[in-house]
Amino acid sequence: MVQIRISWDFEEEQKDAEKVLKKIEKALSTSFVLSVSKPYKNREGTGGRIYVRLMKKKRARKKRERKK
Numbered sequence: 001m002v003q004i005r006i007s008w009d010f011e012e013e014q015k016d017a018e019k020v021l022k023k024i025e026k027a028l029s030t031s032f033v034l035s036v037s038k039p040y041k042n043r044e045g046t047g048g049r050i051y052v053r054l055m056k057k058k059r060a061r062k063k064r065e066r067k068k
Contacts, residue, residue, distance in 0.1 A: 007049035014039070014048065021050060033057055 004024065008017045025034055035053040042048055 002054040004052040004054070005049055006052065007047065009047040011046060017050065021052065024052060028054060031057055 006017050006021055006024075008014050021036065025036070028034065032054040033056075035055070037051040037053075039048050039050050
């Protein structure tokens with residue numbers, strides 16, 4: 001499992017962080033299962049962060065044919 005943290009310092013940067021998150025989701029959704037957290041606010045109330053967890057997708061294995 002891989003975890004990515006996207007953070008911002010000011011409220012104006014939150015929209016940019018969400019755009020980056022959408023690009024990450026679009027690029028990695030084919031080979032990974034994504035789990036995106038809710039946006040967390042910093043104590044000062046100006047910034048925040050979002051966590052993205054990536055887990056490798058399991059591919060279906062081909063069944064072997066038995067020799068007769």
